[in-house]
Amino acid sequence: xxxDKMENALNGQLNAEIYSGYLYLSMNAYFKSINLDGFANWMxxxxxxxxxxxxxxxxxxxxxxxxxxxxxxxxxPNIWDSPLAVFEATLEHEQKVTGLINDLVELALxxxxxxxxxxxxxxxxxxxxxxxxxxxxLEQLKLMGEAKGGLFMMDRELAKRSSGGGAxxxx
Ligand code: FEO
Numbered sequence: 617x618x619x620d621k622m623e624n625a626l627n628g629q630l631n632a633e634i635y636s637g638y639l640y641l642s643m644n645a646y647f648k649s650i651n652l653d654g655f656a657n658w659m660x661x662x663x664x665x666x667x668x669x670x671x672x673x674x675x676x677x678x679x680x681x682x683x684x685x686x687x688x689x690x691x692x693p694n695i696w697d698s699p700l701a702v703f704e705a706t707l708e709h710e711q712k713v714t715g716l717i718n719d720l721v722e723l724a725l726x727x728x729x730x731x732x733x734x735x736x737x738x739x740x741x742x743x744x745x746x747x748x749x750x751x752x753x754l755e756q757l758k759l760m761g762e763a764k765g766g767l768f769m770m771d772r773e774l775a776k777r778s779s780g781g782g783a784x785x786x787x
Contacts, residue, residue: 618682622732625723627685630673632716637666639692639709643702646695652767654775655699658753665780669739676735699767703754710750714743 618626640663647656677684696702717739724733753774760766 618677618680618732619727619729622723622727622729623677623682624685625720626673626677626682626732627687629716629720630670630677630684631687631689632713633666633670633673634689635692636709636713637663637670638689640666640706642692642694643696643706646702647699652699652771654771654773655702658774658777661777661780668780669742672735672738676732680731700754700757703750703757707747707750707754710743710746714747717743 640659644656644659644663647653647659674684693705696705717736721733721736721740724730724736753770756766756770760770
């Protein structure tokens with residue numbers, strides 16, 4: 617059985633994961649609008665991954681006998697200055713999510729809620745991967761500077777992603 621405090625915190629994270637999905641879908645639309653379809657593809661699968669994260673929280677709350685409370689999802693931005701600005705915002709967002717996950721782990725430890733702690737450990741590892749993946753793209757964008765050729769090469773590379781994790785086939 618979840619405590620009320622843990623139930624509310626898990627519902628908060630469910631909302632945050634859905635917001636992440638919204639944010640990356642908005643970034644997908646931005647990249648589509650500037651004809652960087654490979655970057656758009658990467659964001660499309662990133663958005664799907666976030667919705668899968670949200671469903672993990674949804675299912676866990678229910679399996680613990682808790683009450684899912686869906687709340688309003690904030691509107692994400694829909695315009696950025698450049699691909700670099702998008703990935704700076706993405707890394708900043710993922711770092712924020714890492715902080716939220718760490719706070720949840722702290723709460724689980726405080727409450728001696730071992731089941732929640734074990735559930736959250738997957739997200740602790742996932743955030744390491746998320747920050748690494750996003751940071752990798754950001755570093756490449758920084759190295760490239762203003763070179764248009766590099767941007768198109770990266771676009772072709774990011775077009776290969778075809779799932780929630782890792783670089784694979786284009787859609
Ligand atoms: Fe669900 Fe990107 O963290």
